[in-house]
Amino acid sequence: MSEAEELPRSIVRRVVKDKLSRCSEDGEISVSKDALLAFSESGRIFIHYLSATANDICKESKRQIINVEDVFKALEETEFPEFLRPLKASLEEFRKKNAGKKAAVSKGKDDEPRKKRKLEGESPDKGEGSDKAELSDKGEDPDKGESDKGESGDETNDLKE
Amino acid sequence: MSHIRTIIKLEDPDLRVSKDALMAVNTAAETFVEQFVQEAYTCCAEDRKKCLSYDHLDFVPERVKAEDALRERSAAGKGG
Numbered sequence: 001m002s003e004a005e006e007l008p009r010s011i012v013r014r015v016v017k018d019k020l021s022r023c024s025e026d027g028e029i030s031v032s033k034d035a036l037l038a039f040s041e042s043g044r045i046f047i048h049y050l051s052a053t054a055n056d057i058c059k060e061s062k063r064q065i066i067n068v069e070d071v072f073k074a075l076e077e078t079e080f081p082e083f084l085r086p087l088k089a090s091l092e093e094f095r096k097k098n099a100g101k102k103a104a105v106s107k108g109k110d111d112e113p114r115k116k117r118k119l120e121g122e123s124p125d126k127g128e129g130s131d132k133a134e135l136s137d138k139g140e141d142p143d144k145g146e147s148d149k150g151e152s153g154d155e156t157n158d159l160k161e
Numbered sequence: 162m163s164h165i166r167t168i169i170k171l172e173d174p175d176l177r178v179s180k181d182a183l184m185a186v187n188t189a190a191e192t193f194v195e196q197f198v199q200e201a202y203t204c205c206a207e208d209r210k211k212c213l214s215y216d217h218l219d220f221v222p223e224r225v226k227a228e229d230a231l232r233e234r235s236a237a238g239k240g241g
Contacts, residue, residue, distance in 0.1 A: 007164060007165075007168075007190075008164055012194065015191055015194050015195060015198075016194070016198050019194075019195045019198040019199065019202075020198060020202060020213070023198070023199060023202045024202065024206075029202070029205065029211055029212065029213055030211065030212045030213070031212070031213045032212060032213065032214040032215060034214065034215035035201070035213050035214055035215050035217070035218060038215060038218050039194050039197060039198065042193070042194070042197055043190050043191075043193060043194045044168060046189075046190055046193045046194075047165060047168050047169065047186060047190050048168065048169075048171075050186055050189060050190075051168075051169040051176070051178070051186060054182070054186075055173065055176055064177060065177040065178065065179055065182075066176070066177065066178045066179065066182045067179045067181065067182050068179070068181045068182050068185050070182065071182050071185040071186055071189070072185070075189060080189070080193070083189050083192050083193070086188070086192055087185055087188050087189055087192070090184075090188045091181065091184060091185060091188070094181070094184050095181070098180075
């Protein structure tokens with residue numbers, strides 16, 4: 001199995017160790033390599049199982065993109081309803097963080113016209129160069145950005161449904 | 162999160178997942194592993210051991226050596 005197909009071992013180890021430290025009051029408990037691998041594999045299989053069920057639910061609703069509600073229904077269907085409460089709580093947190101990021105981004109966009117005015121004063125060659133440098137710093141491909149925007153647009157539309 | 166997207170797409174490359182749904186699957190998987198660890202720890206504590214080993218995981222198949230598994234498989238194939 002390739003590394004892309006499995007969960008990152010460091011993250012699985014951290015989750016396991018954190019949970020064990022909360023469970024055991026009397027000292028550190030070590031985890032064997034086989035047990036760690038089993039936790040990792042079980043997590044991977046669970047992801048497959050959950051996403052396959054959510055996909056079926058999504059297809060029944062004649063939609064293209066799996067949304068949160070599909071995952072919630074999938075958890076109930078796969079008999080893990082006890083996960084719903086902590087899941088909804090962490091999702092709220094995630095959405096709040098995202099909202100904060102979006103606000104920061106939109107604030108940055110408001111400042112852009114001022115920057116443009118400054119750039120207009122400079123030579124056109126300089127302006128282009130700085131733009132390219134900005135993209136390479138981010139490690140993004142200008143063409144890729146467009147396609148990503150399209151996809152995320154679909155996602156937000158789907159969530160509104 | 163990117164790992165989880167990759168795992169999901171392995172089954173169906175055309176499958177599309179919203180960011181929130183991906184986050185939900187991520188958190189659910191984490192909760193699942195935590196619950197699994199909790200139950201394994203209970204078994205480990207009953208055993209009075211300081212090391213959580215594969216044998217403390219009640220819900221996974223028993224370990225079998227590769228050659229034994231292959232021998233069993235070939236025997237089953239001949240029998241069928």
